Amino acid sequence: xxxxxxxxxxxxxxxxxxxxxxxxxxxxxxxxxxxxxxxxxxxxxxxxxxxxxxxxxxxxxxxxxxxxxxxxxxxxxxxxxxxxxxxxxxxxxxxxxxxxxxxxxxxxxxxxxxxxxxxxxxxxxxxxxxxxxxxxxxxxxxxxxxxxxxxxxxxxxxxxxxxxxxxxxxxxxxxxxxxxxxxxxxxxxxxxxxxxxxxxxxxxxxxxxxxxxxxxxxxxxxxxxxxxxxxxxxxxxxxxxxxxxxxxxxxxxxxxxxxxxxxxxxxxxxxxxxxxxxxxxxxxxxxxxxxxxxxxxxxxxxxxxxxxxxxxxxxxxxxxxxxxxxxxxxxxxxxx
Amino acid sequence: xxxxxxxxxxxxxxxxxxxxxxxxxxxxxxxxxxxxxxxxxxxxxxxxxxxxxxxxxxxxxxxxxxxxxxxxxxxxxxxxxxxxxxxxxxxxxxxxxxxxxxxxxxxxxxxxxxxxxxxx
Numbered sequence: 484x485x486x487x488x489x490x491x492x493x494x495x496x497x498x499x500x501x502x503x504x505x506x507x508x509x510x511x512x513x514x515x516x517x518x519x520x521x522x523x524x525x526x527x528x529x530x531x532x533x534x535x536x537x538x539x540x541x542x543x544x545x546x547x548x549x550x551x552x553x554x555x556x557x558x559x560x561x562x563x564x565x566x567x568x569x570x571x572x573x574x575x576x577x578x579x580x581x582x583x584x585x586x587x588x589x590x591x592x593x594x595x596x597x598x599x600x601x602x603x604x605x606x607x608x609x610x611x612x613x614x615x616x617x618x619x620x621x622x623x624x625x626x627x628x629x630x631x632x633x634x635x636x637x638x639x640x641x642x643x644x645x646x647x648x649x650x651x652x653x654x655x656x657x658x659x660x661x662x663x664x665x666x667x668x669x670x671x672x673x674x675x676x677x678x679x680x681x682x683x684x685x686x687x688x689x690x691x692x693x694x695x696x697x698x699x700x701x702x703x704x705x706x707x708x709x710x711x712x713x714x715x716x717x718x719x720x721x722x723x724x725x726x727x728x729x730x731x732x733x734x735x736x737x738x739x740x741x742x743x744x745x746x747x748x749x750x751x752x753x754x755x756x757x758x759x760x761x762x763x764x765x766x767x768x769x770x771x772x773x774x775x776x777x778x779x780x781x782x783x784x785x786x787x788x789x790x791x792x793x794x795x796x797x798x799x800x801x802x803x804x805x806x807x808x809x810x811x812x813x814x815x816x817x818x819x
Numbered sequence: 820x821x822x823x824x825x826x827x828x829x830x831x832x833x834x835x836x837x838x839x840x841x842x843x844x845x846x847x848x849x850x851x852x853x854x855x856x857x858x859x860x861x862x863x864x865x866x867x868x869x870x871x872x873x874x875x876x877x878x879x880x881x882x883x884x885x886x887x888x889x890x891x892x893x894x895x896x897x898x899x900x901x902x903x904x905x906x907x908x909x910x911x912x913x914x915x916x917x918x919x920x921x922x923x924x925x926x927x928x929x930x931x932x933x934x935x936x937x938x939x
Binding site for chain 1: 846847851854855857858861894895897898901902904906907908913914917918920921922924925927928929931932933934935936937938939
């Protein structure tokens with residue numbers, strides 16, 4: 484389904500899209516590919532038409548391979564989830580258009596451009612965020628509530644998974660990779676012995692971490708982006724992933740995204756109406772998060788060694804497995 | 820074999836050239852060029868630090884498993900014994916040994932990575 488997508492000439496297709504969205508006479512004002520994801524392309528562009536200027540973002544699948552392909556949803560589903568959670572009060576951008584064949588852009592959708600910062604390193608270290616930084620962990624707990632409380636739209640198919648299911652899935656991928664890494668082995672073994680008690684599953688963002696959240700220096704969280712890993716599962720999964728050290732951008736001393744503390748995240752979640760969640764449950768998912776990222780890094784390497792995606796980025800991401808091992812070995816020592 | 824230029828010096832020279840041309844590239848290629856320069860730096864560190872790291876890993880695994888063998892064999896056996904549940908977080912010396920091995924590897928792959936538990 485994805486084969487051939489990479490040959491799409493986005494710059495040639497955008498003027499047609501501008502006319503389709505902006506009406507007759509509307510023209511493409513600016514178009515620029517933003518750097519970013521390994522399997523997704525993001526383009527910023529604007530339409531100038533009778534109604535004035537409209538700043539938009541195009542999100543499209545560019546790589547034929549996705550390390551989470553067993554899990555990732557289609558971009559049409561992603562757009563449907565953004566609309567459904569947005570209608571329930573979640574902070575998400577407005578979806579403007581879901582692309583079809585007439586657009587010639589492959590799998591893609593268009594959303595309104597939201598102003599803000601998504602670079603994790605900036606949120607963690609830029610002085611512009613000094614004033615708001617202390618409030619972000621609590622906000623991150625609060626903004627999950629309308630997501631977790633959204634009934635999944637009837638027309639989308641989402642995977643359902645619990646802790647044991649996630650461990651099975653990542654262990655299968657790890658075994659298939661051929662890699663032999665003692666620390667990953669010990670993490671699998673340990674987490675299987677610490678499975679949290681069953682909980683009523685909810686709609687999860689699935690990739691809720693610093694880097695996928697847009698922040699404003701005054702208001703804090705303004706939008707939650709990158710919904711392709713959304714699924715149904717344990718609410719603590721979303722709280723644990725944002726605490727995984729690979730997304731703390733050099734501030735391991737601030738467990739929530741490199742900007743805040745566990746207590747604020749949990750307090751925000753509960754104050755906004757969430758069920759109380761034990762810290763040990765979040766730490767379980769945080770640790771599973773490090774293991775998950777380690778396995779995903781191995782898959783990125785595999786996509787290169789199998790010849791599927793020959794970008795130099797892929798084997799170098801493969802070298803990031805050791806960062807997850809350095810984190811896991813400390814977590815194994817500390818316990819949950 | 821020869822004494823100079825050393826292999827790590829070739830890696831350093833290539834990384835330097837990549838950095839030199841990087842400003843002239845489009846954003847995507849500038850990003851990939853930075854990744855490529857990082858790869859050359861990793862190669863350089865592995866050449867200088869890798870042999871000692873592997874020797875240390877072999878010593879530690881020999882201690883845990885109680886016999887001599889090469890790195891690959893010991894590593895496979897260690898994985899199999901953890902998977903089987905023979906070795907756990909309670910096994911004396913296991914976490915300490917894994918910590919040394921992890922720390923040696925991250926020093927090659929990402930020396931500036933601030934792992935879990937590092938101070939502010």
